[in-house]
Amino acid sequence: MTRLSQLLLPTEREPPADAEAVSHKLMVRAGLVRQIGSGLWSWLPAGWRVHQKVVQIIREEIDAIGGQEMLMPVLQPAEAWHRTGRYEIDELLKLKDRKGAEMVLAMTHEECVTTHVAQVVRSYRDLPFSLYHFQVKERDEPRPRAGVLRTREFIMKDAYSFDRDQAGLRASYDAYATAYARIFERTGLEWYSVESDVGMMGGSAAHEYMAPCRAGENEVALAPGYAANVEVASAQAQPVDVPAPLPAPEAVQTPAATTIDAVARLLELPAGALLKAFPIVIADDRGFVLVVVRGDHRVNEIKLANALGSPWRAATDGDVSARLGPPGFIGPVGADVTVLLDEGVDSEGGYVVGANQADRHLRGVKPGRDFDFERVDVRVVEAGDSVGGHPITIEPAIEVGNIFQLGTRYSEPLGATYLDEDGAQRPIVMGSYGIGPARIVAAAVEQFSDEKGISWPRALAPWDVEIVALGRSGSGELAAAEGLYRDLRAIGLDVLLDDRAAGPGAKFADAELLGIPLRLTVGRRSLDSGRAEAQRRRGLEDVEGGVALDGAAEAVTELWRTLP
RNA sequence: CGGGAUGUAGCUCAGCCUGGUAGAGCACCGCGUUUGGGACGCGGGGGUCGUCGGUUCGAAUCCGGCCAUCCCGACCA
Numbered sequence: 001m002t003r004l005s006q007l008l009l010p011t012e013r014e015p016p017a018d019a020e021a022v023s024h025k026l027m028v029r030a031g032l033v034r035q036i037g038s039g040l041w042s043w044l045p046a047g048w049r050v051h052q053k054v055v056q057i058i059r060e061e062i063d064a065i066g067g068q069e070m071l072m073p074v075l076q077p078a079e080a081w082h083r084t085g086r087y088e089i090d091e092l093l094k095l096k097d098r099k100g101a102e103m104v105l106a107m108t109h110e111e112c113v114t115t116h117v118a119q120v121v122r123s124y125r126d127l128p129f130s131l132y133h134f135q136v137k138e139r140d141e142p143r144p145r146a147g148v149l150r151t152r153e154f155i156m157k158d159a160y161s162f163d164r165d166q167a168g169l170r171a172s173y174d175a176y177a178t179a180y181a182r183i184f185e186r187t188g189l190e191w192y193s194v195e196s197d198v199g200m201m202g203g204s205a206a207h208e209y210m211a212p213c214r215a216g217e218n219e220v221a222l223a224p225g226y227a228a229n230v231e232v233a234s235a236q237a238q239p240v241d242v243p244a245p246l247p248a249p250e251a252v253q254t255p256a257a258t259t260i261d262a263v264a265r266l267l268e269l270p271a272g273a274l275l276k277a278f279p280i281v282i283a284d285d286r287g288f289v290l291v292v293v294r295g296d297h298r299v300n301e302i303k304l305a306n307a308l309g310s311p312w313r314a315a316t317d318g319d320v321s322a323r324l325g326p327p328g329f330i331g332p333v334g335a336d337v338t339v340l341l342d343e344g345v346d347s348e349g350g351y352v353v354g355a356n357q358a359d360r361h362l363r364g365v366k367p368g369r370d371f372d373f374e375r376v377d378v379r380v381v382e383a384g385d386s387v388g389g390h391p392i393t394i395e396p397a398i399e400v401g402n403i404f405q406l407g408t409r410y411s412e413p414l415g416a417t418y419l420d421e422d423g424a425q426r427p428i429v430m431g432s433y434g435i436g437p438a439r440i441v442a443a444a445v446e447q448f449s450d451e452k453g454i455s456w457p458r459a460l461a462p463w464d465v466e467i468v469a470l471g472r473s474g475s476g477e478l479a480a481a482e483g484l485y486r487d488l489r490a491i492g493l494d495v496l497l498d499d500r501a502a503g504p505g506a507k508f509a510d511a512e513l514l515g516i517p518l519r520l521t522v523g524r525r526s527l528d529s530g531r532a533e534a535q536r537r538r539g540l541e542d543v544e545g546g547v548a549l550d551g552a553a554e555a556v557t558e559l560w561r562t563l564p
Numbered sequence: 565c566g567g568g569a570u571g572u573a574g575c576u577c578a579g580c581c582u583g584g585u586a587g588a589g590c591a592c593c594g595c596g597u598u599u600g601g602g603a604c605g606c607g608g609g610g611g612u613c614g615u616c617g618g619u620u621c622g623a624a625u626c627c628g629g630c631c632a633u634c635c636c637g638a639c640c641a
Contacts, residue, residue, distance in 0.1 A: 013590070013602075014576045018569090018634040038633065089641060107641065142565075142639055150640085217640085472599060505601035523600055 002463065002489075004498040004510075009046050010034075011510050021215035023445040024147030026454050030513050032441075032462075039144025039152035046514065047441070049462035051155070054187065054437040055134055057459065058157050061183045065175045067132045067159055072112045074136050078102035080111035083413045091139045105138035110410045110432060113160045118416035121428065124164050127418060128172060132159035132433075146215050148438045149398060155438065161431040164418060169405055169429045173205070176403050176433045180209055184400070187440055188457025188564060190447055194220055194227040196402065197302050209401035211439075213446035216396035223387040231302045234377050235385035235392050240272030240296065242349030246364025249333055252352075255359040258328025260295040263361060267352060271296040274352045275345065275365070277330045279315035279323075282308055288315060288323050292332055293342040295352075297379040304378040307340075325356030332371040333362055341373035398443050401435040448538065454515030455537045458563045463496040465556060466516040467532070468507045470523035481522040484532060484552055491553045493560070512537070517563045518556070520547065538564050 032047025
């Protein structure tokens with residue numbers, strides 16, 4: 001259906017009252033998507049065309065590295081999820097069938113694909129290979145937001161690689177990284193890959209593919225040659241003026257000053273001249289430890305968990321009082337606990353720390369002399385910190401894809417093993433690779449829209465060309481537009497013809513809102529000279545002279561190739 | 565899960581404070597005019613005022629419960 005007069009394209013002049021994100025507003029206004037519940041969206045015909053364009057790009061590039069497309073069900077027995085321990089995840093939707101059997105709606109497909117592979121693969125000769133599908137994912141998100149950016153149901157391309165060992169996995173991982181670079185390059189998005197947290201997935205390495213945009217939920221630290229999710233980023237701290245150490249720690253009265261701010265103000269020092277003591281309890285036998293960062297820094301909980309290699313919790317006031325002193329006045333000096341000192345703390349300085357006594361701090365404290373410590377890197381990086389001598393910037397981005405080296409996280413509990421040349425049974429080494437097409441669509445809207453509407457990269461546009469036919473029905477303009485429409489379609493262009501009875505203003509406004517990269521206008525201004533006007537959507541630039549109707553197909557194809 | 569807000573026509577909203585016939589603009593239908601930047605005239609259709617309960621002679625309006633949706637935060641295999 002490519003005649004606007006017959007297309008279900010419900011454009012709106014006003015954005016939804018409660019929409020905040022640009023992509024949310026524009027995708028609804030342009031008639032691409034409609035909401036049916038919180039985090040639940042339908043894709044209308046024009047929007048679905050964009051989604052399908054993304055899907056096709058992904059399919060071609062994953063096929064090119066030997067991925068095999070298949071399809072697995074969303075509704076699954078709960079058993080495998082019990083075995084992998086993921087049944088306990090809150091986001092997993094659980095239900096029972098009519099016989100009372102426990103079922104789940106899959107949030108990804110590791111359990112299913114690994115179960116099949118466990119049944120099928122017997123020998124190292126069966127490896128390696130990789131499988132993928134495009135399938136709906138269900139997640140009981142605590143807070144869906146920003147239109148299609150974070151939803152409870154969405155289509156994901158999820159791929160899984162199966163190798164005999166870590167070296168094989170690395171090769172598969174690299175192949176996917178290469179394919180992903182081609183995919184995101186082809187979409188026309190601005191993007192980059194970043195180091196990311198391996199999270200509860202386990203495994204040894206992970207990268208995320210990020211599209212920078214305002215509505216993004218992630219923060220990325222960037223410097224020349226460096227890009228990392230702030231969750232895991234490391235950088236050189238900005239210097240701060242710290243007094244020289246005193247010959248020995250000296251007590252100062254700090255009545256009721258329980259915060260870094262209050263102490264800094266009282267002693268007229270920058271916050272960075274203080275040390276912040278963050279007491280935690282580690283889940284393993286290390287127990288209670290004191291994490292110490294510079295006063296102007298914050299502890300990064302993910303980096304801390306990774307540095308510890310174990311889950312942890314913040315210590316309670318009771319723990320703190322029993323082991324150190326009154327909360328608000330604790331510090332590392334004289335404490336009978338392990339001290340983990342963040343790399344942002346210069347050990348030559350003389351810092352102010354809590355004295356482990358009420359209303360009292362110590363100053364002139366030198367790490368190493370006045371307390372023992374182990375070095376860790378557990379702080380949140382900040383804009384202006386540096387990497388390789390370059391200051392970093394931090395910008396929001398939307399995660400559009402990720403690649404994970406899973407290892408044996410799923411193959412072991414699900415019994416996916418093979419026999420090697422020596423007849424030894426070994427677990428299959430897996431990787432998993434996701435892409436969210438809907439997020440690519442939304443990111444494109446975020447990155448390239450202007451005050452008039454969307455401006456699609458040509459690779460994602462729902463149609464290649466929009467023809468705006470002016471003049472009333474029965475006029476020569478409409479007839480000429482119909483002829484142009486036939487000619488362009490004949491050579492394989494995707495063409496949308498605005499043949500509605502609406503006025504010119506409404507047609508132009510809708511064309512700009514929908515954002516098709518090339519607009520051809522057929523009206524009496526240019527028809528007399530046998531031409532159609534042409535305008536690029538990006539920047540709304542007119543093409544000098546337009547295109548001649550005679551031989552238009554070739555001219556338009558050439559023009560289309562020059563578009564972003 | 566914590567904080568904030570909102571539910572009135574397809575959309576954006578007014579009306580609520582101070583209880584008494586449910587409104588506007590856009591959209592839609594009919595007729596006519598109009599066709600290069602969201603046209604105009606005339607006529608018309610459309611709403612359990614989220615829901616349940618309470619107060620009252622009378623509730624969109626006051627009170628309470630619930631539900632839904634959005635925003636901020638937490639969370640985000």
